């Protein structure tokens with residue numbers, strides 16, 4: 001069956017940098033499918049080659065071996081203008097040019113269609129307006145870029161890329177330097193754009209937890225390994241996120257959804273299971289207070305929050321984890 005949403009594919013690419021006759025290979029066995037309507041997150045440790053892969057997709061760097069196919073045609077057969085009409089990019093460098101306003105920045109997104117001196121047609125104006133609405137930055141249109149916060153600037157950059165109206169939107173670390181709320185907002189915005197505008201959105205990120213929350217597809221890169229692709233939830237269950245953790249001391253805990261040090265894997269034995277146990281376990285692990293002696297029993301109640309500690313006939317109740325820690329510490333000494 002033909003997948004109509006498939007837009008960009010590659011099989012067995014070798015990525016790297018060529019200087020004269022010598023080539024420096026950065027990554028091998030890179031195969032992928034990028035689809036419309038999906039948010040795809042590219043994850044991997046620093047220096048593994050994520051930006052190199054993006055540059056290769058954008059034709060700024062030829063692959064050492066292999067081909068990238070865009071809409072059924074090898075990407076190097078497209079002209080630069082055609083590529084910029086099809087692929088919009090938001091890179092990590094910040095633009096804070098002079099007195100350029102947000103609206104003027106978004107209008108720059110139309111250059112691949114109008115040329116540098118081109119006047120905006122009604123259709124161009126409509127695309128600019130739609131891009132501003134999609135990113136919810138109407139209130140910022142007349143603000144100079146120099147007066148924006150990092151989160152607002154990132155939304156303006158995404159708006160410019162949307163105005164470009166390519167079928168593919170690529171963003172290199174769009175959440176770097178942003179606070180937690182803005183990181184969530186930007187990733188949810190990108191997810192919404194992929195669905196509502198039916199675009200293929202490819203994002204490089206180090207924000208594993210937010211990527212798990214928002215992505216339809218993961219591409220995992222690790223030195224010397226082929227690119228691993230798939231549904232984030234399947235990769236979690238198969239324990240494949242561990243390839244992002246180059247040291248053997250770290251493991252992805254597929255139950256809590258968090259990265260954990262192996263020596264910290266001791267669990268708290270409870271009389272009854274309770275989801276809040278994970279926070280008590282974390283507090284105890286951090287202070288090396290696990291495991292307990294065999295005859296000690298622990299129970300947690302949620303509303304009101306109570307920890308019950310039982311040693312034989314001896315009972316104690318605590319109303320916060322902190323008071324429980326103080327008790328354990330004093331009893332230890």
Ligand SMILES: Nc1ncnc2c1ncn2[C@@H]1O[C@H](COP(=O)(O)OP(=O)(O)OP(=O)(O)O)[C@@H](O)[C@H]1O
Nearest residue numbers: 017024026044045046047048049050051052053204
């Ligand atoms: N122009 C270049 N010439 C030669 N080697 C380069 C060049 N640019 C990057 N590299 C090397 O390619 C490797 C991959 O770099 P790249 O920037 O693609 O990694 P990355 O995964 O994007 O890292 P990060 O998460 O830190 O952004 C690094 O070893 C880097 O030194």
